Amino acid sequence: MKSIDHYIRRAAQKITKPWELIAHAGDKYLCPLCNYSSKDWALTGLDFPVIREKQIIGAGTRHAVCHKCGSSDRERLVYVYLTQRLQFFADRNKSVLHIAPELSLSKKLMPMGLRQYICGDLHASGYHYPSHVQNINVLAIPFDDHSFDLVICNHVLEHIPDDVAAMKEIYRVLKAAGRAVLQVPISANSAKTHEDFSITGPAERERAFGQFDHVRIYGQDYVDRLQSCGFNVNRQNISADYPKFGLNLEEDLFVAEK
Numbered sequence: 444m445k446s447i448d449h450y451i452r453r454a455a456q457k458i459t460k461p462w463e464l465i466a467h468a469g470d471k472y473l474c475p476l477c478n479y480s481s482k483d484w485a486l487t488g489l490d491f492p493v494i495r496e497k498q499i500i501g502a503g504t505r506h507a508v509c510h511k512c513g514s515s516d517r518e519r520l521v522y523v524y525l526t527q528r529l530q531f532f533a534d535r536n537k538s539v540l541h542i543a544p545e546l547s548l549s550k551k552l553m554p555m556g557l558r559q560y561i562c563g564d565l566h567a568s569g570y571h572y573p574s575h576v577q578n579i580n581v582l583a584i585p586f587d588d589h590s591f592d593l594v595i596c597n598h599v600l601e602h603i604p605d606d607v608a609a610m611k612e613i614y615r616v617l618k619a620a621g622r623a624v625l626q627v628p629i630s631a632n633s634a635k636t637h638e639d640f641s642i643t644g645p646a647e648r649e650r651a652f653g654q655f656d657h658v659r660i661y662g663q664d665y666v667d668r669l670q671s672c673g674f675n676v677n678r679q680n681i682s683a684d685y686p687k688f689g690l691n692l693e694e695d696l697f698v699a700e701k
């Protein structure tokens with residue numbers, strides 16, 4: 444379900460050398476997940492023409508990864524939103540479902556002492572999953588209705604052909620006042636979502652959608668799609684308020700409320 448760069452980064456972060464941390468140390472930035480202070484971020488992302496043509500926010504090459512913990516700008520955005528805006532952890536009596544959990548973010552959330560913190564991903568052959576990640580298909584989440592206060596599903600829906608079914612499942616398992624953070628790469632200059640399910644080859648998908656395993660490029664009608672599943676969508680941008688944390692200034696938060 445996750446992109447291959449996600450897993451490559453996971454592997455890469457294991458071999459960060461101490462002298463690299465010294466070389467990149469500085470006081471310009473601060474990773475909110477591991478508290479490493481740096482002068483810059485490591486390069487990440489893929490570069491395909493369609494990413495630039497469609498001005499896809501949340502994709503493309505950029506300096507956005509923490510040298511120490513490997514967190515990406517999109518991970519830090521979710522964490523900063525939860526801690527700084529929601530004060531979500533002020534009350535730990537909460538249930539959270541984290542779909543396709545990013546390693547740095549889930550390592551931070553696990554010891555929080557939440558009533559329930561479930562990590563799930565669709566286990567695909569050839570990939571390694573940490574022991575805390577259950578085999579969960581987001582199209583058939585194995586939990587009752589109204590189970591979770593929060594669902595985090597960060598850059599996952601663009602991989603799923605029937606994304607509306609996934610949205611409906613997330614809606615189903617949310618409690619009445621629950622919310623879901625549903626980030627996707629989104630085209631800044633496209634009103635409509637571009638999808639074509641006849642495009643199935645990895646190279647063709649790279650050309651059409653900017654990544655070998657993406658099945659669409661969301662347009663500005665992404666919000667409509669969420670609303671069609673019953674969500675009230677709170678779209679907001681908080682990145683400029685936290686310059687030290689190295690968030691993507693263009694990346695809006697899509698908070699889907701039940």
Ligand SMILES: [Zn+2]
Nearest residue numbers: 474477509512
């Ligand atoms: Zn970090």
